[in-house]
Amino acid sequence: MTRHILGLSGGKDSTALAILMHKEVPQMEYFFCDTGKELPETYEYLERIKARLGIKIEYLNAERDFDHWLEVFNGVLPSPRVRWCTRKLKIEPLEKFVGDDKAVSYIGIRADENREGYVSAQPNIYPVYPFKERGLVKSDILNILDDSGIGLPSYYEWRSRSGCSFCFFQRKYEWVKLAEKHPEEFAQAVAYERDHKDGRTYTWTQGETLLELIARKDQVIADHEKAIAKEKKTSPKLSLAEVLESVLDDEDDEMPCLACHL
Template sequence: MSKLQHVLGISGGKDSAALAIYLKDKYPMLDIKYYFTDTGKELDETYQLIDALEGQYGINIDRLEDKKISSTNEDPFDFHFKSFRGYLPSPQARWCTALMKLKPFEKFVNGKPTVSYVGIRGDEQREGYISREKNIQSIFPFRRNIWSQDVLEKIFNPENHEQLLTYYSQYIKGGKLDKIEAVFSKPIPFNRNYRLEKERIIKEKLDALLEFGVVEYNKSIFQYLKTTDYPLSMEDDYPLLENEDNLVRADIFKILEESGVGVPAYYNKVKYEVDGQVGEYARSRSGCYFCFFQQKIEWVWLYEQHPERFKEAMKYENEDEYFTWIPNESLKELMDPKRIREIKLDHLKRTNKHKSKNSKFLLDILDDTESDACTACFL
């Protein structure tokens, strides 16, 4: 029996939903608790996906609720928006994420040793949410490297070089082990002034180790973790050590479709026409319908496909104080027909530049904006 609690946050997006299905199918021995932090400003498709997961896949999802807020009969976003006196959240001030996602999550965990599963894919170049709380450890099952960046920095620290080689020697011998030692021996700067160089070398070292064997890599790191205070140090074994999967975007859509849960409707492409040209747009993310991480073409999508939601988003803006969802542009300005035409033409230009005929579920026309978003919301 596991000494830990295992949790997975369902955002309403494709990746977290697919991860819930994936783990339930492949690792049924894991007793996972599922949760959803509702901002009160989600699209209907988000709630439909959560209902489908529960109804069709037998997954129970806890709706995290703050009794203080619910007693006011206000949505969580409106409650906090008032407390910030009309200041909109932004990439520089993500109070929405801190108060409506992370705070409820850490209260849900309640200080217990916890493994949190994150749905970042193998084709994404980003790192997921890593809690500052020592009792929470993030794991990424869709990637060949399931471990978080903070773990990588520890195993590639020169001080731990010999220790890691000792663990590797239990699984690999001879010339192959010599090559692994050479990987660990490559100099790496841990000075804060060389952060980017450090990250580059860590990635090179990681890629090299994975080529020598994913399972051997996982087992060696697991041995190391047992000498630390990470939650997984409490476990005698861990089923994901044998995981060699590397799932990409197409795999995620396949999981959702084959499970019967289905893909959230806001990912479906909608055709539009401008100046005789035909393009397609969709939403690239779950989360609040007025999320400030949206690209302008996604705001146009919202205006044309969900006009009532667009109007609600407009109510939060204060042009006199320059409080707008988009820097230097209000939604009132964006909805002008001439401006919409400009945005669509620019989108078409980027679409033609990046579009690939090999991807059935292509969202690259949005420049993969998921990678720029807050990972606590859009998994």
Template sequence: MAETKKVRHILSLSGGKDSAALAIYMRDRVPEMEYIFSDTNKELPETYEYLERISSYLGKEVIRLNADVGFDHWYEMYGGMIPSNHRRWCTRALKLKPFEQHCGNDEVINYVGLRAEENRSGYISHKSNIKAVYPFKEDGLVLRDIEAILRESGVGMPPYTKWGRTRSGCYFCFYQQKIEWVRLKETYPELYDKAKEYERPYEKTGNFFTWSQGESLVEMEQPERVEQIKREHIIRIERIKARKENTTLLEIFADAETTEEPDDDDDQGCLVCQL
């Protein structure tokens, strides 16, 4: 009689609210769940703190992948070319590849925290042995439900939301909006300065790459520019607030971040970082 092949259940945590809420939601539904985190070694301090908080609630270790080969290793491998929405080598090398290596050839069900109201789909894996499932979509859970799960569990929202950051991922993530760069500068000036150090001419072509499209961090940190970014962000928040009634503050800020730069919103490949 053929032996039934064991199926592994894996949930990837990003340090964001959605994957955290999904881990809490699935804890008692799938006791054999594996919880993993692909570490870039460039995360915010609050991200590591949040992962410890989640692990404590789950009563299980969050397995760290890639901890010994972080961003700088691959940065050197790519010749000092920083990633961007057109050059997303960081997602492939630091998130997707370690995840697929962890899965191996086993049959895997991968749990993804996309919510019911989200009209997007993130690349998880093209490997035939890995099947992605979306419990929040299947059960009709939206953002307010995710907030309730986090609040009622005691895990709470990611700590970086207290200073206005809306996403997980590296502190220099190129998908940050300009207001988030300003907040990083004000909260962690040393990390902002470290991010600036990566903005230098690419040795193979001499091209100068910046984290934020069309503007260097040196330009962005000038006092006049900082004030301009803050003013524009307040105007955007007020405009969204006027359009929407019965909307939580979190939804307003999230909407503002995703609509700041319409030409730079192709984040499909990075959902694995940000959910």
């Protein structure tokens, strides 16, 4: 028997895919790779999805948590070049969940995205891309979310990607807003930069520590608001969430981990 699986990240694309597929594939197994370091808004959004669609979501946890692997990697924080968090906390729990079973994995990459991005090399897990197959683009995904009544997660008011609270793919404005909205999570991210037995310092953002970034938060916010105003004027038909995403993508368009950010 072939299993059908769909990973939810707490982001808009995987959620829209679940909405699209839950009636077409009633045997679908939904899962969320839970690092234990997610935003509270992510858990709230997953509860909303379960309630609206009437589905069960399997929460997958790694046998060892982030702090364990941080010690194994000698305090080296994950980064775009060293994404050990994705491998240890997302991909390996998924592969254990599937085991040796044949599985079709439904991936929420849109037709307007130029990436493949399947995260597992296991030959028994076969990826399919329903959005690409149907030619669905970002506007279609937003319509699916609106029509379902699920909408966007609340963190889209200040952040355009799902993932851990201290994800290294966050832009500078998102770090500033994390400090404002979730000071405990921000303090933990600061501690991860600073607290190492050998006295070394690692940074989540290139060129400065989080405390240095926060020291100039007024300028970061001012620059962001100026960019938002310009984007609104240039593209008046975009929603507020789309304006935010466009501005943040202009600041940093590096592609995030697909296991976390769909």
